[in-house]
Amino acid sequence: METCNWYADGKWLEPAGGEYFDSDNPYTGKAWARIARCDEKDANIAVQAAYRAFHEGPWGRMTPAERGLMLRRSGDAVARHADRLAEVETRDNGKRRVDIRPGLTSWLIDSFYYYAGMADKFEGAVIPTGRDNILNFTRPEPFGVVAAITAWNSPLLIAIWKLAPALAAGNTVVLKPSEFASASTLELMRALEDADLPSGVVNVLTGFGTEVGAPLVEHPLVRKVSFTGSVAGGTRVAALAAAGVKSVTMELGGKSPQLVFDDARLDDTVHGVCGGIFPPAGQSCIAGSRLLLQAGIHDAFVARLVEVASRARLGDPNADDTDIGPIANRAHFDRVLGFIERARADGATLACGGNAVDPDDSGGWFIEPTIFTDVDPESELARAEVFGPVLAVMRFDDEADAVRLANATDYGLAAGIWTEDHRRALELANRIEAGTVYLNNYFDACTQSPVGGYKQSGYGRELGWEGLRAYLQTKSVWLSTARRIDAPF
Numbered sequence: 001m002e003t004c005n006w007y008a009d010g011k012w013l014e015p016a017g018g019e020y021f022d023s024d025n026p027y028t029g030k031a032w033a034r035i036a037r038c039d040e041k042d043a044n045i046a047v048q049a050a051y052r053a054f055h056e057g058p059w060g061r062m063t064p065a066e067r068g069l070m071l072r073r074s075g076d077a078v079a080r081h082a083d084r085l086a087e088v089e090t091r092d093n094g095k096r097r098v099d100i101r102p103g104l105t106s107w108l109i110d111s112f113y114y115y116a117g118m119a120d121k122f123e124g125a126v127i128p129t130g131r132d133n134i135l136n137f138t139r140p141e142p143f144g145v146v147a148a149i150t151a152w153n154s155p156l157l158i159a160i161w162k163l164a165p166a167l168a169a170g171n172t173v174v175l176k177p178s179e180f181a182s183a184s185t186l187e188l189m190r191a192l193e194d195a196d197l198p199s200g201v202v203n204v205l206t207g208f209g210t211e212v213g214a215p216l217v218e219h220p221l222v223r224k225v226s227f228t229g230s231v232a233g234g235t236r237v238a239a240l241a242a243a244g245v246k247s248v249t250m251e252l253g254g255k256s257p258q259l260v261f262d263d264a265r266l267d268d269t270v271h272g273v274c275g276g277i278f279p280p281a282g283q284s285c286i287a288g289s290r291l292l293l294q295a296g297i298h299d300a301f302v303a304r305l306v307e308v309a310s311r312a313r314l315g316d317p318n319a320d321d322t323d324i325g326p327i328a329n330r331a332h333f334d335r336v337l338g339f340i341e342r343a344r345a346d347g348a349t350l351a352c353g354g355n356a357v358d359p360d361d362s363g364g365w366f367i368e369p370t371i372f373t374d375v376d377p378e379s380e381l382a383r384a385e386v387f388g389p390v391l392a393v394m395r396f397d398d399e400a401d402a403v404r405l406a407n408a409t410d411y412g413l414a415a416g417i418w419t420e421d422h423r424r425a426l427e428l429a430n431r432i433e434a435g436t437v438y439l440n441n442y443f444d445a446c447t448q449s450p451v452g453g454y455k456q457s458g459y460g461r462e463l464g465w466e467g468l469r470a471y472l473q474t475k476s477v478w479l480s481t482a483r484r485i486d487a488p489f
């Protein structure tokens, strides 16, 4: 079993309390690593290190172009360590290897390169005040110490979406990965040691939300909090940050609808809908977990969908031919099964799946791709984020009905619209309350395009220019060129 310490001020450290917790491999259900269980004392060490690095170290004196070079070197370091990063992410949270290598690791590298290019391109402005003898200009400035708290479903990607823009803007960062999947973030830190960032610029604090996440958010020297996780976790973190009047970005959950009209291309749409939820076993924030079908195509569509979903191969996330990997942790596996049991009790019709399985007898946590039809729009399955391979199917009659159902949710992360009528697609895209809308596709994203939520799916944006601005605050500077200042009275 590997022992993983935590990282601050350029050093690997044992936790102050001397305790470790197990990290499990979801394919075997067995512990494979011990992770440092940090507490408030460790949080203070990490934040102090980040604060010193911001105010006293070479980081704050670097030119923007030099910072950009550091980010480029970080991207190069990730490229050199890509195989190991992929191996650890798959072992620790069960993400399929085919999704990580080369796809996800290339994305990580690109994100560093993209924000490396931005480090010396954000500019202030000269403001047309209309006053004589006054020069008023703005300076975009970093916040200082950023607390970046991440979820377990895609630890590396979520970490880099925060880390790269925060560093490009000139901040220093304390990363706090989920207690359910910390190992790949620690591996990322090992990779970044190769980039020779000054000590304290990036720190990784491991442990539980209440034990170390909360003291991190509350620490008075932290000025910006970027959080990815559940609505429950996010509201607690936002409340803690509000008490210290800290800037916050919130990337929370979703219950994203896929609207399918009767003119949609059947097979493409079935593949798009399946691909929008099942490959990561539904463990994606933008999973299209509500399928809204126009009444006329409902039965034929469900029949084809069940056929395609039922032939998915569950198994080893390292194998090239695995379609769906395991559920990332035991607690979540039980939680997803609970949703399935309650959906049955609520009267939804099980069209396929619904069972826990162990396809390779490996001891892993697998759940079949599960489709429920006749789901009551008021039921738990229609409203709550399951975050598992469970699709809730409902039917609608016309556009107005479809929009009403699509927006009947507290969430607003993403939506898909499938129709050959492009006028309708664009019109409905405007009426759907979601941060991302896909028309005749689903699940795409890239570093250049902002992502984020409407309603309870969060606020603020990651990626693109907006992702950088989230880590900057604006200072307005007034210079008087007057020869004398008039007496006020």
Ligand code: NAD
Pocket: 149, 150, 151, 152, 153, 154, 158, 176, 177, 178, 179, 207, 208, 209, 210, 212, 213, 214, 217, 228, 229, 230, 231, 232, 233, 234, 236, 237, 251, 252, 253, 254, 284, 285, 286, 385, 387, 413, 452, 453, 457, 458
């Ligand atoms: P979670 O809220 O349980 O935990 C997220 C992180 O917050 C963890 O690191 C946890 O330790 C920490 N945390 C929890 N309580 C805390 C507290 N009181 N103070 C400080 N830190 C605390 O979420 P999760 O189960 O890890 O992640 C799954 C959720 O994340 C899903 O809802 C999913 O949709 C969402 N998610 C959103 C996005 C997005 O970009 N919108 C991306 C991925 C995942």
